[in-house]
Amino acid sequence: MIKITIIGSGNVAQHLIDAFAKSNTIEIIQVFSRSQKQIPPLLDSDKITNDWNALKEADLYIIAVSDDAIASVSSQLPFENRLVVHTSGSAPLSSLSDKNHKGVFYPLQTFTKGKPIDFKTIPFCLETQFENDYALLEKVASSISDNVYKIDSHQRKALHVAAVFVNNFTNYLYQLGNDICQENHVPFDILKPLILETAEKLLTLSPKDAQTGPAKRNDISTIEAHESFLSNENQSTIYKILTQSIQNHGKKL
Amino acid sequence: MIKITIIGSGNVAQHLIDAFAKSNTIEIIQVFSRSQKQIPPLLDSDKITNDWNALKEADLYIIAVSDDAIASVSSQLPFENRLVVHTSGSAPLSSLSDKNHKGVFYPLQTFTKGKPIDFKTIPFCLETQFENDYALLEKVASSISDNVYKIDSHQRKALHVAAVFVNNFTNYLYQLGNDICQENHVPFDILKPLILETAEKLLTLSPKDAQTGPAKRNDISTIEAHESFLSNENQSTIYKILTQSIQNHGKKL
Structure with a gap:
């Protein structure tokens, strides 16, 4: 069994704890959490600690905290030369303290509190400071996911920016669609099958081939x-910018 | 059996022909098509005509052609006072010729050639010029879908604009995400589970509650x-505009 310790008790930490609890090759030996109440029921309560000095020896420490807390958390770890990874898409490898072997264990997915998710489909983007730490990290990721990728820091930055476009910005367009419906007394529910199909289309078509609409056909x-x-x-500005951008897309690239 | 005639042989026409062919209450008595080769195999070839004067009497004529052909097609129909509807989200009721009873039969979905789709989930937005034509149109829509809505022309316009945001513009953001991946040598496939989950989240959360990311948390x-x-x-301009818009969203409304 590979022994891992999770540091953090937020959304990503909880989803990881749930996923590893079902694995046969990984044992969560400890979870560091300042607040005990948020830990999922799958975990024995005696495995939870809020004392840095009570941390036991593990094969891997996964820091699943907000980006701006990574540096401080990693520097507070009371040991050296062990493998310590963060789960962030945007924090560099260098945000981790130099005293341990660094790595990144980034699940590229949006996690909703309380909504279960199929980990097998989640892409894990892995990076290690030292080549010979990679095999262990890959084994851990493969125990819960079928989609494991070796991704360097530059590629991860690109993925994180691209994820903002396809997740944050896309969701914002849903919000504008919702506003337009509300303002005109139409249920937003009418648009949901279209939203799902738009996403599912990508399983068979490239976004370029799937593009339709008045901007694309210059109507x-x-x-x-x-x-x-x-x-x-605001709606009008965004409509104009995106329409022009679709009209010019082929030309500009 | 309700007798219907479909005019057109494009994407929407073909999906409608497939759907009605499986219905027990609707009979497609004819399809008007200039080109015979595109008609689905489910239809007997002797039901296809390209002669306006060969059109038989039906309870409903569905004109499934491009928006700018609706007026001309509807004016060429060699009969009067029958129920004639178009399938467009953006064309007004008035684009149909005055000589027949007008209506709209708008399936709010994106249709991909060759990709089967579950009609039961497709929202149908219906409108009729005369109140007593509505029941028939509703019966026809309900025979293939569980989501039938009475939507007036103003509401349909709003839905069509909103659909551009959640479908055309969203797909364009997928395209930008794809470009960013390609430019940085990362497979776009890594983003697909995120894209699907972003859409599926809307089944449990409103877009407002689902909004995350650096713009939302002002990072x-x-x-x-x-x-x-x-x-x-182009990517940079769109990043800035959408980020600012998310940051200001609550304030501006």
Whole structure:
């Protein structure tokens, strides 16, 4: 059994604890948590500590805390030369303290509190400071996921920015769609099958081939009708920018 | 059996023909198509015509052609006072010729050639010029879908604009994400589970509650890191506009 310790009790930490608890090759020997109440029921309560000096020897320490706490947490670890990884898409490897072997264990997924998720499909992006730490990290990731990738810091930065486009910004477009429905007394539910199908289409088509709509086919009269329909300045600005961008996309690249 | 005639042989027409062919209450008596080769195998070839004067009497004529062909097609119909509907989200009721009873039969979904789709989940947005035509149209829609809505022209316009945001624009963000991956030698496949989960989250959370990311939590250092990472002007412009818009969203509404 590979012994791991999880540091943190937030959303990502809890989902990881749930996932590892079901694994046959990984044993969570401890969880460091300042607040005990948030730990999932799958974990024995005597494995939880809030005392740095009570941390036992493990094969791997996974720091699952917010980006700006990584440096401080990793520097407080009372040991050296062990493998310590963070789970962040945007924090560099260098945000971890130099006294331990560094690595990244980044599950590229959005986690919702209380919503179970199939870990097997989650891509894990792994990086280690030292080549011979990689095999262990890969074994740990493969125990819960079928999608494990070796991703260096530059690639991870690219993925994190791309994830902002396809997750944060996409969700924001859903929010604008919701606002437009509310303002015009139409249930937003009507759009949900379209939203799902738009995402599912990518399993068979590239986004370029899946692109449709008035901007793509340069349908000026529909574009003008939409622009005159939108009285909200923010919606109108975004409509114009994205429409122009789709119209110019092939040319600019 | 309700007798219907489909006019058109494009993507929407073909999906409708497939769906009605499986219905027990609807009979497709004819399909008007200029080109015979595109008609699905489910239909007897003797039901296909390209002669306006060969059109038989039906309870409902569904014009499934491109928006700019609706007026011309509806004016060429060689009969009067029958129920004729179009399937467009953006064309007004008035685009249909005055000589027949007008209506709209708008399936709010994106159809991909060759990709089967579960019609039961597709929202149908219905409108009729005369109140007593509505029951028939509703019966036809309900024979293939569980999501039938009475939607007036103004509401349909709002839905169509909102659909551009959640479908066309969202897919374009997927495309930008794909570009960023390609430019940095990372497989776009890594982002697909995130894309699916972002859409599926809406089944349990509102887009407002599902919003996460650096813009939402006003994480200036991550935003600056992303902006300096993006060297492509188009990507950078869209990143800035959407980030600012998310930051200001609560304030502006």
